[in-house]
Amino acid sequence: MLELLLALPFALALVVALSANASRRTVACLAGLVPLLGLGVLAFLAGDVFDGTILKTQYAWIPEAGLDFSLRMDGLAWTFALMVLGIGGLVVLYGHYYLSAKDSPRRFFTYLLLFMGAMLGMVIAGNLLLLAVFWELTSISSFLLIGFWSHRQDARQGARMALTITGMGGLALLGGVLLIGRIVGSYDLDVVLASGDLIRASHLYPWALGLVLLGIFTKSAQFPFHFWLPHAMAAPTPVSAYLHSATMVKAGVFLLARLHPALAGTDLFFYVVSGVGATTLVMGAWFAIFQHDLKGLLAYSTISHLGLITLLFGLSTEMAVVAGLFHILNHAMFKASLFMAAGIIDHETGTRDMRRLGNLRRLMPMTSALAIVASLAMAGIPLLNGFLSKEMFFAEALEIGGHGTMRWVISIAALLAGVFGIAYSLRFVHDTFFGRGPRALDVVPHEPPRWMRIPVGVLAILCLVIGIIPALTVGPLLHTMARGTLGAATPEFSLSVWHGINLPLMMSVASLVFGVLLYFGLRKLLDFHAVVTRSTGRQVFQVNLERLFSLARAFTARVANGSLQRSLFGLLLVALVLAGWPLLGNFAELIANGPGPRPLPVMGWMIWAVIVASSIGTVVVHGKRLTALIVIGGVGLAVSLMFVYLSAPDLALTQLLVEMVTIALMMMALNYLPKQSKSTRRPLRKFRDVAISIVAGGGLGALAYAMMVSPADTISNELLVRSLPEAYGRNVVNVILVDFRGFDTFGEITVFGTAALVVHALLRWARLKPDEVMPGPPVHLPIAADLTQLLFPLALTVSIYLFLRGHNAPGGGFIAGLVFAVPVLVKYVLQGARAVEATFGFDYLRGIGVGLLLAVIGGVGSWWFDVPFLTSGHLDVELPLIGLLPLASALVFDTGVYVVVFAGTLLMLSTMGTVKQRQAAEEAH
Amino acid sequence: MITIAIIVGMHLVGIAMLLSLWRLLRGPTAPDRILALDTLYVSSIAQLILFGMLMNTEIYFEAALVIAMLGFVGTVVLSKYVIRRDIVE
Amino acid sequence: MTTRQPFMRRFLPSIPQSLTVFVFWLLMAEDYSPGNIVMALILAWLMPQLAARLEREFAQLGRLRGIWTLIGRLLWDILIANLTVAKQVLGPNHKLHSQFVWVPLDLTNIHGISALTSVITLTPGTVSAELSEDRKHLLIHCLSTDDPQALVAEIKTRYEAPLREVFP
Amino acid sequence: MELAIASAIGVLAASGVYLLLRARTFDVILGLTLLSYATNLLIFSSGRPVVGKPPVLKDGLAETLANYTDPLPQALVLTAIVIAFAMTAVTVVIAMREHSDLHTDHVDGEEPDEEQRGGRR
Amino acid sequence: MNHIAIAPVLVPLVTGAILLLLERTHRASVLRMWAWIGMAALLVTNVALLREVLDGDTVVYLLGDWPARLGIALVVDRLSALMVTTTTLLAIPCLLYACAGWDKRALHFHALFQVQLAGLNGAFLTGDVFNLFVFFEVMLIASYGLLLSGARGARIKAGMHYVVFNIAASTVFLLALGLLYGMLGTLNMAEMAVRVAALGPDQALLVRAGAGLLLLVFCAKAALLPLYLWLPEAYARAPAAVAALFTIMTKVGLYAVLRIYTLVFGSEAGLLADFAWPWLLPAGAATMVLAALGVVGAPRLRIGVAYLVLLSAGTLFVAFSLGNAGAISAGLYYLPQSVFVTAALFLLADIIQRHRGGTGDYLMPIASMPGKTVPALLFLVAAVSVSGLPPLSGFIGKLQLLNSVPEDVIGWVWAAILGSSLMAVIGLSRSGTRLFWRVDPVAEGVEAPPLRRSELAATMLLLGYGIVMTVFAGPILRYTEATAAQLLAPSEMIERVIGETPVLREPSR
Amino acid sequence: MSTILDAILAFLLVVGCFFTLLGAIALLKLRDFFQRVHGPAKASTLGVGCILFASIVYHWVNGSGVHPRELLITVFLFLTAPISAHLMSRAALSLMDDRPPHPDRLPDAQQKVVDDEDPAPPERQ
Ligand code: NA
């Protein structure tokens, strides 16, 4: 049943949302079904609940997190569900008439039902985490409701403010709940409620309590988080009536009641909760007096009443809790009706400003009468429900034991709040329904449609009935509610209007008298209408939020300013820290343990000199780009020589070839870049960079040195041993490339081919402006072109030679591919791109694809023999005449490499060589 | 004797390389530097051959061949740039 | 006969080139087995085909009788002149009388001109710098000469004349 | 030998880092090139290089690291060279496009204000 | 012999190659068809892969039939399978979105897309550090292409920063690998782990320097605190489908950190045991805070989303560096869902941008976009999920994470997690209200370009993943918990990898 | 192995290295580009040629077999050196302010259209 109850609002929200073509009435009816059916379910469950049974259902959702989908209904939950559904039903009815033709009822009721569902879920959750989940859902759905009139700035702002504050509270609550879970070891409500002593004894208790209270205070608009509530009044009135009487703000005090057995009973709880409650109570009431907006006044009044309830729970005596629960019920009734009445007034007069209203009892007597009844209930006038709970409150305030000062403070606060409450209620009644007015209205107000008035009437009558015969009406309900909250500790109490003449009654009388005096006295003293109250809370919030936004903007823009230099500098700095940290102070020991350095023949030092000199030379001349390129060519050559010298011919070959192609690419690019670097006038920056470069270089050199002099233990011995017998190659480097680590090469050619694609993609459709266009027609270099005629076929032959020999001597697919590509590059340079493209006619793009597929085929072939990808096979083919032809399957793979490298290189070169140039004339467009 | 000759030769060629390096760094014009780089390439071939003789191995043949065959590519490209800025017209 | 020639052109675009490739492969592979000779033949056939995709026209050789004397002469000149240049380089710089000289060309075949510039560059003391746009003059730079006209005459007789035979 | 290699790595890295921190695209590319030389040398040196023992197996010479240098770092460097080349090509082209599209060769695609002011002064 | 381990790399690569062959001559629809065929094949192989590891098996695939230490081995455990699955699931909506038109405007899009997938999967599957580098590069080069193909102006500029920074980081990667190979003499992760455990104090220092550099690289790619500056612009400028796909790229860095610093430098690594995590925890928390600031201060929605990516990276760093099974499990649950939801937000931002005319996705107060209902709803779902509000997957991830924070650091870690969530709520509520809640009477009549169905479908699919992850949170968390347990007991995997014998060859001699 | 052969080899080597060095000295010492280019363009080429020749003989004598393929390197060197020299000279010329004037440049010579194509080869007889 509980699942059904909870599913109702969500299911119908979905139905409403999807009923695109339904009439307004249908939509409202659909929405109205929820409270109707829901109340039916409640009625069905009432018997058990009133008997004190706790109804439960439980489904595992995320047992790992302790988050079960468990629902639980006791008296407290039942009563709250009753409020949520009952007042919800009235609000649906009211809202149907309230919404104007421009407002989409579909959207409105969808949000409303979502909210109703969230609220219901929160109330009947049987797992604290689940409760927190629904708690946040109420924040989100109320955000949508408050911002319903999203074209209005105050609505947007109010909605965001509410979301921010209550969202923050929700996160805090989540933290608190998690801490409770940590203490108790379960989130199950029954377990938690039974573990009050354990919780209170835990060292985490203050944190858990603080976080939970933060959630409660924000939700229930307690000082200092109260300010979001008045701004939420930008919502349509049905929303205010619903959220700020029976539901949203009550979620906080609901939780206070719910967790009362688990959290209450310590001094910390007492001081914080009652202190905050008392402050809110008085402050809210005081500010309510000075509101000009009907809903504003009601909002501050709500704050004040929530303060009262909080205060009662803070007092923590059983009777105080009962009083608090009672006031929750009462407040829901009179406040909902008052909001709806205010909405009617707004609806009929077009304003909610009390300075323009007045004397409405003549124009809309019925509404006025109902509103006056509700206001009197709010003021706590006898024979109305508000009086009863207020009396209980006064009584409890006077009976605080053990906390001497607090007793006085709270009693005075209670009295003050009573006085203020009378004053603002009086102002509400007087300024709206009596006196002169209304002024400057565009319409002549009259009674609203009957069905709009009915909800107000129902609630007002309830206020009266409860106020007169409480024991018969609300008594059992309150009892059930209290039992749900307090369990075994529920006190015996009787509800009656007359307790005899006692101190609480005196306080009521006093507050009535002083309240009337205060209102009229204030009217005499100052012009109410000129008083402008500013919500300091809002001010502070707004200012801080703006500050947060601008701080975030400024900070983010300042830190992530898009500067590449900064990014790189950060990278370097972290690198220095991470790599330098372990070495600091340990370097001497590090290099002491190895076999020690070996001497290098003079030859090696000469090559070293070329590396060092041209490397530094590059830095010195880097501003002049052509020069820098030539000089860096020296570095490349010398590094290659170093490779040769140190037993790495394959490396040297590759390095040299890549060097040539790189220089060609850079020269092509240089045509579209400035010839010189602009000099920067930032000596400090240069100094810093020089310093960090030296540190980085020195550090890396030191690391390299330490590594080289420490003993090595590598798997390479095994590679050497197994290369020839098992991989059929003498050039172990090539064997590694195509066999042992063929998968690396596989990835590498993918990178290579893809790089060519990227170059192609970047330049194909682009039009670039050369930095400088040389005058005259293209230069022909016939002699050079002619001389390379013989070079080309020979280079091709060499390429094939290097390719076939690669497995046993320096060479291989990559080197051979480049050796093929480079003479074509020379052709491009000497004959011009157009001429080459016209005759050469290879589709380089497809070449890359074909090469990659070949490599895959070379690797997948081994699957035929049921061995993994890239396993090399070996086959000796005996051919007539020719003799033995050794074939390694790695050859197919290497062919793929060859083709990709050739095609990729040429795709890059030809793309860069055939860039479409943009003329200065086009530039102007 | 022959080993000594090879070693002496390697040092001579090494000096040649250092001299080219000097020109490479000093310039003054771009063609000077290109020329220096070209010379560096040619000297490298000599160096490789000598080294192969010293080690009594043929393993450096491929490297020398490729430098001889393509070492001038850099020269071609750089010179074309000086002549026309656009190396592929 | 007229139909055969284009076919031959397609099949074997340049016989000299094919020959070069053939020899080149065998030399490089250092393997004179039947299998490798087949390979060399395949390459000799294939490589010029590929090269033909990039060349408008291969050099066609005329009479080759003179070429051997030319090569011999060239090698000798390279040797001798290198010594001269060595002396000049190692001597004081101010004794050098460098200058540019325009050599008028009788060669019209571009392949011939290319060969000539190579020869001029390879022989010490002279470097060919530029071919005039009409391809009738070749600019050469002499490291040190006092009689440019004699130099021009020598180049024309020693190198250009035999080259005109090879590249008609 | 270790000293030579290590110091060469150091100098290359220092030069590369300095250029990497320049503000012009081309300088940065040069810096990356130098850095990749340093990187390659470092990986290479992880095989404890020796003179004249290339890892190409000869008959009659036992296949151990006593007779041949470590081939694995060489293979790694080969891969690294190729990848660095691919990356350089892409960077170069981006630099071209940036200069063409944004009319500046500053790495951030716009001239910093202070430098412009400095230039005008 | 089961070859399923290599399929996630080969399938996209072959698809890419085929697409490259077809590209010039075939119409877009043909290319799309082939791309989808490839995607379907990938999905199928992915399911097969998941089945292999579901019961805790680790698949070791010895490429070239060499023992793991000599060649390259692919290692598929639960973590790899999870990452590969996330990639595949992400790729489907990205491709769907791109097929709405961007694929025609970006040259080689399809081929690059497939290469990107191959790179990602390769990085997730390999058990060899150098091979990891190679696949990082495959992934990066494809990402450069995807980012820059069809780019102009500002995107080129962002690309410059992204590319150069990544190349620099890759250089450091190589340096680290050089040092590690030099000290350990192997590149196979399992073998490295064995050797690291046996290191003496002097050598340990050098290895630690190398491992530190390696950590730097992964953190740079994952965009951890001082190294994140490259991310916002690059992600905010990338084409929508690409930006969405990129959301997994930072996770690759995170994956690598998790893999290597649990396996090689994990709890059983002798002197270097767990040395990285104490550095990462505060850095992760600080990243969260800065990222949250970025979300709040973002002038454009897409920049905000980029910071959300960063926020999720920070969260994951915190989760992983807490080091207990619960936190790692929480992170592993959080990871895919954050990928999906941020990807959805990128797509959504693009839809919004196009429909708001000149204002794009700038969070300026102007008329709300026309035809906003569906995008607004999607935005709401995404925002709720990404900021970690209940009840969607983001919440569950964070909940699990909060649950697993040990008590000694609970204060500031919780503050960072909850605080950044709040800031995200603030930032996103502002974005949402500015984008959808402003009705300008003038703009109301303007006819909006119709929303493309496939684009919305792609977004919904991504958000749908999140909802599925919410509903089935239980089983998924069980999987991630098993994964975390597997990660925290590296010796099992080490034995498994080292012990795997080749089919034909002798094991190691 | 005969000392005479050794001596010849050593001589070849020294000559080769000397010329290689000579090219570099020229590069260092001479005054301007056009003077310098003379050195490397051939002295070095010749020097390397000598060394290569010595190498062939050396390997032959030392028992590692006849490897005439090193000749190929010489072939390539002699083939490419003139191209390099020619192009560098053109580059240097293009930077010169006072280029040597053409001997018979007529006023209308400049308007002569330069043919894109190589001149057609003469018909075969
Ligand atoms: Na490779």
Ligand code: NA
């Ligand atoms: Na790199």
